[in-house]
Amino acid sequence: MYKVLLVEDERIIREGLKTLIEKVTTGFCVAAEAEDGKEALLYLRTDMPDLIVTDIRMREVDGLAMIGKIREMYEELPIVIISGYGDFQYAQKALKHKVTDYLLKPIDRIELVGTLEKIRQSLERKKQSVAAEQSENQKEERHIIRKVKNYIQDHTDGDLRLQTLADFVHLNPIYLSQLFKTETGENVSDYVTRTRMKRAKQLLRETSLKIYDISRLVGYQSPKHFMIVFKKEVGMTPGGYRDGASEEQDL
Missing domain, CATH: 1.10.10.60 (Homeodomain-like)
Structure with missing residues (x-):
């Protein structure tokens, strides 16, 4: 399940949005709720959701100000704005902050489902991409360790100091030492x-x-x-x- 941070200052509307997100859409759960942008930013200091759904007009720190601060921390975090204001200027400002979508109240269920489904698919692709990249990195790391082991076996009479081995595979000595320990369970020495x-x-x-x-x-x-x-x-x-x-x- 992908975690949603729901930011809305009206409790009844917030509860209704939570029900919509969890009952009507697929793959999302509301992991945290905030009454305003200030509270949301405090939450983001300790945890990171997969998606933020937020109103624009709120007390303390409003939605657009909050989004500006979020973009300083998380450039790619999906954000959906939900607002009762059809003000085009607000929409323009929101788009400058690279929001994923801008939905108007009252929420159209079909529109909400469509928006969150696109986000879910995007998150899935990103997860698959990260997994593939991690797999490639692991393959490369295993290849490096095999290369180091072969070098050691072929040069038992030579200089096998950590620095020499690190130079051979073009890595930082400390990183090579940690990588070797992780991959083999044994110190290089x-x-x-x-x-x-x-x-x-x-x-x-x-x-x-x-x-x-x-x-x-x-x-x-x-x-x-x-x-x-x-x-x-x-x-x-x-x-x-x-x-x-x-x-x-x-x-």
């Missing part, structure tokens, strides 16, 4: 370490390279630092891991 340890275990199993050579091949210039990280991540020293792998092959 943890993924880099895990990938390097996976490569190190492979080299320990499949080659006879010295520990200090393997440390360089997985991005650690200090063999001592490599051994500390390896033991922390794997639970044993590189030498112990190699001995265990060798014993398994002999069985």
Whole structure:
């Protein structure tokens, strides 16, 4: 259901409009009511409706003044003016504020239904467009993360600092870090370490390279630092891991 903010200073008319909107039209509910423009603007500070239906002549802040302020905040928010004044000058001023429609009292039910149906269709198209854009953004974000992962896997011996990875995909480092965490549930640094340890275990199993050579091949210039990280991540020293792998092959 699309939320309507109904602005009308006469209670009986406001109740009648609410009944019309909710009983006669499709897809709308009156989420909030206001007696004048001032009250409506206060509501808009804390919540945003999908549509505003408002009278023109009201106390405190009238409809046109309110619409002018609303347009400063929400340029595309649909607004329908309902008024007992057939004054063409008012209509002209309303159109300058890009109101969706201008209806005269007493309300013609068919006209109201037609106006709100057009607005509903427009809101549906906008929702679909936003959903499609979000889907495309998600696809692009997943593509970026796959690209970063592939880069890490192909460059375990290189510079895999966050700044380097961010430069590779042309993103802000902080944004990349947040995006990677959101998409994978893992920090970039943890993924880099895990990938390097996976490569190190492979080299320990499949080659006879010295520990200090393997440390360089997985991005650690200090063999001592490599051994500390390896033991922390794997639970044993590189030498112990190699001995265990060798014993398994002999069985």
